[in-house]
Amino acid sequence: MEPKESFIDIEQIRIILGEIQKASKNSIEALLQSGEAANPLNLLITLASLIGLRPANSFDELKEGPISSVLELVAFHLFPHIRDYAKAGIPPVLILKALDVIKPLLNLYIGELQYGYLVEIFEKHGKIRPADEILVSVRTHACIVRGSAYPEQTEKEIVNIQGEFEDFFRHKIGLGPKKACELVKSLIKKAEQNATAYSIEASKAARDLEQQWREAKRTKGRERSPTQNQLLKYIKSPQDAFVFGSLAALSELAPFRLPINRVDLEPTPSEKEWDALIGLIGLTQKTRAGLVSQIGIQAFPLWVLPHGQVLLIDLSNTLDVLWDKFENVIKNEPEYQKYQDIRAKWLDQDVCSSLTKIFPPESIFQNVSYPDPDDSSKTAEMDHLVYWPPFVVLVENKSKQFRLAGQLGDLGRLRTDLKENVEEAFDQAIRARRYLKSVKSADFKEIKGGRKISIPTESIERTFLITVSQHHLAGLANRLASLRELSLFKKSEYPYCVSAGDLETISQFCEGPDIFLHYIERRLKIEKGELQVKADELDFFGAYLTNRLDLRDAERENVDFVQFLGWHSKFDAWMAHKRGDLQEIPASISLEVPDEILKILRELRKRDSKADRSIALALLEMPNETLQQLAGMISELKKFPPPEKVFRHGTHMSPEALVVVMMSTGRTPQELETHTQYRTQIEMYRRKATRAVGLGMALEDAQNPFHCLLWLQGPWAHDAEMEKLLEQDSDLIPVRGSLPGRNDPCYCGSRKKFKKCHIRKLEEKRRIAAPTR
Numbered sequence: 001m002e003p004k005e006s007f008i009d010i011e012q013i014r015i016i017l018g019e020i021q022k023a024s025k026n027s028i029e030a031l032l033q034s035g036e037a038a039n040p041l042n043l044l045i046t047l048a049s050l051i052g053l054r055p056a057n058s059f060d061e062l063k064e065g066p067i068s069s070v071l072e073l074v075a076f077h078l079f080p081h082i083r084d085y086a087k088a089g090i091p092p093v094l095i096l097k098a099l100d101v102i103k104p105l106l107n108l109y110i111g112e113l114q115y116g117y118l119v120e121i122f123e124k125h126g127k128i129r130p131a132d133e134i135l136v137s138v139r140t141h142a143c144i145v146r147g148s149a150y151p152e153q154t155e156k157e158i159v160n161i162q163g164e165f166e167d168f169f170r171h172k173i174g175l176g177p178k179k180a181c182e183l184v185k186s187l188i189k190k191a192e193q194n195a196t197a198y199s200i201e202a203s204k205a206a207r208d209l210e211q212q213w214r215e216a217k218r219t220k221g222r223e224r225s226p227t228q229n230q231l232l233k234y235i236k237s238p239q240d241a242f243v244f245g246s247l248a249a250l251s252e253l254a255p256f257r258l259p260i261n262r263v264d265l266e267p268t269p270s271e272k273e274w275d276a277l278i279g280l281i282g283l284t285q286k287t288r289a290g291l292v293s294q295i296g297i298q299a300f301p302l303w304v305l306p307h308g309q310v311l312l313i314d315l316s317n318t319l320d321v322l323w324d325k326f327e328n329v330i331k332n333e334p335e336y337q338k339y340q341d342i343r344a345k346w347l348d349q350d351v352c353s354s355l356t357k358i359f360p361p362e363s364i365f366q367n368v369s370y371p372d373p374d375d376s377s378k379t380a381e382m383d384h385l386v387y388w389p390p391f392v393v394l395v396e397n398k399s400k401q402f403r404l405a406g407q408l409g410d411l412g413r414l415r416t417d418l419k420e421n422v423e424e425a426f427d428q429a430i431r432a433r434r435y436l437k438s439v440k441s442a443d444f445k446e447i448k449g450g451r452k453i454s455i456p457t458e459s460i461e462r463t464f465l466i467t468v469s470q471h472h473l474a475g476l477a478n479r480l481a482s483l484r485e486l487s488l489f490k491k492s493e494y495p496y497c498v499s500a501g502d503l504e505t506i507s508q509f510c511e512g513p514d515i516f517l518h519y520i521e522r523r524l525k526i527e528k529g530e531l532q533v534k535a536d537e538l539d540f541f542g543a544y545l546t547n548r549l550d551l552r553d554a555e556r557e558n559v560d561f562v563q564f565l566g567w568h569s570k571f572d573a574w575m576a577h578k579r580g581d582l583q584e585i586p587a588s589i590s591l592e593v594p595d596e597i598l599k600i601l602r603e604l605r606k607r608d609s610k611a612d613r614s615i616a617l618a619l620l621e622m623p624n625e626t627l628q629q630l631a632g633m634i635s636e637l638k639k640f641p642p643p644e645k646v647f648r649h650g651t652h653m654s655p656e657a658l659v660v661v662m663m664s665t666g667r668t669p670q671e672l673e674t675h676t677q678y679r680t681q682i683e684m685y686r687r688k689a690t691r692a693v694g695l696g697m698a699l700e701d702a703q704n705p706f707h708c709l710l711w712l713q714g715p716w717a718h719d720a721e722m723e724k725l726l727e728q729d730s731d732l733i734p735v736r737g738s739l740p741g742r743n744d745p746c747y748c749g750s751r752k753k754f755k756k757c758h759i760r761k762l763e764e765k766r767r768i769a770a771p772t773r
Helices: 010-038 040-052 067-081 092-125 130-144 151-160 162-173 177-218 226-234 238-257 271-281 285-289 294-299 315-330 336-358 411-438 480-486 500-507 513-528 537-547 552-556 569-579 595-607 610-621 624-639 669-686 720-728 759-772
Strands: 302-304 364-371 379-388 391-398 441-446 452-456 462-469 496-499 532-534 561-563 647-653 658-664 691-698 706-713
Touching (some): 010 040, 040 238, 067 092, 067 285, 092 130, 092 238, 151 500, 162 271, 162 315, 177 271, 177 315, 294 315, 336 364, 379 452, 391 411, 391 513, 462 500, 496 500, 496 513, 595 706, 610 691, 624 647, 658 669, 669 691, 669 706
Parallel strands (some): 391 462, 658 691
Antiparallel strands (some): 647 658, 691 706
């Protein structure tokens, strides 16, 4: 089916683009004027210090935008005008003016990218299709977002993959990948040390000027000195005095203390290594002169300043650039085939390591073969198979390059890269699933080692398909449904697509496989739904840990677009603390559910049977409000424990499953299990439920109260025996925590609202029973 054409008022787009370009030109001119008034080089370094070298907990990306992108824009416009350093500091007013100019500059740049590209496409093809709108989004992402993973993750890739060719690169360009990583980390460390040292001096200067302002304010008018009068005239508050003092000192210190010479590093790199690094990622005035737009500057994060000094701010982006530059060096060489093999092997091992943090190691099978369902004379292969009954996880990895050219405007290359990184892997996973569906017992064998497994396919409850790319896919891994416009995923079925770095991070915070599998279910439900959700992977997972991606409220309110922002910050703080950038220990990162529910989930993981795993996923599917009610019911039961050898139960009905909690003291485990099963069955029948969880709790065993956990499922059907049991059961009084809301369906199964059915009868029963309670 041909993609639908998107209606866009191109004339309105041109008008908006013109306004953006005008505003952008004015902002750039104001920035250049500040630079000329202050000295462009001094201003560039001062702004880099202010924006890029702040403490890890002082930066708000939501308000200020990506640091690297902001600084790249400043460098792009100021670099052609830099000359030698000026000895004088910059007036704080000029610094504040420059900061005010920078704030809207990034948004103007984004607008110019988006609207300019739409106009460019329209003028070339005479129309704009949805596929072109996808490319606009991808191009914006590629131009703005920096860091495909945490720097530790990217460095690990460079060292373990490209580092295998250290000698080749050293002979080819004078610098190997391992040495390059050492150099850029040393540059960042030295810049941070320099900034810390002069920031202490700047803080002292700030406090001194604040104190001078306060003294001037306390001094009577006639007794003030000319200096004090000037201070009060231009600075209106002690807070402003502190800021002015800090900026004035910073502008005097940063230009001369922040830039780094080769000999400042320990160990000192050779001149050959230094020159090779500059040749690889250095932004010189000559390099800048060859750039036609801001897009190109992201490939040159090492600023080369007068007198051979350099400045490097963002380690994460720099490591990404190093990866790309080294890969481009080797890809046309005979060694490239070996390089690809090592890259693919490393990715397999990295993914296996992440999976091992989530699933029991014995459940993971790596690089397996199996009979090809499309040709019985052949075998097919799968990167990873996880059998965690009753669930099967099929994982395919792809380490193909995701080219910048495709992200910046070439639809053909973009489609090819996405097909090679996602769709082909998905097709391989689907083939394995097709094999599972075609036989009663599926046989898989690890290619190395020969470990075998036979899976009875009738017992499989769900199969999960995952594709892992080595790097981020420019924000498209979470928007696979939109790729139908590129003739991809035509059947509207999608895998859970994730980068290796994000999978590694997620694996650190999955307390059990149940959390990971339920997260995948929720992610794919969003992918297939009508509601458009924009977020990167760690924003998705951060939101999941808080609310399990429950978007029912948004769906009920007919909201058509939701964006998750800032949910990844908890992982950023965790990583910053881990590397020593953040001294304060961040809050614990874990699934946020009531304590009573958490205890149940942990007990289910200990038991680890098929039924236990199904119960865990059913509980995770319940919204927070339902889990709170269920936890309240359990707490209510504990407050009023039953007498010796007496059973007390509570029942909670939700769309996901019926939950029955049975409590006792002084009963044998067998008796508790029998009564729990009976009560679960009868309540399941009463409410016409198709899925039910039964929890049997022995209150005298504080260490292990859950003596039985049951999972029942099946279609409801009329049963004469069950009807008789219901009549005998009619006088039971439900526990308060198990009651539905006034407007919810009644607990008796009548499907009437609670307030229209049993609420009055129940209150009467409670009134009569109260004296003997």
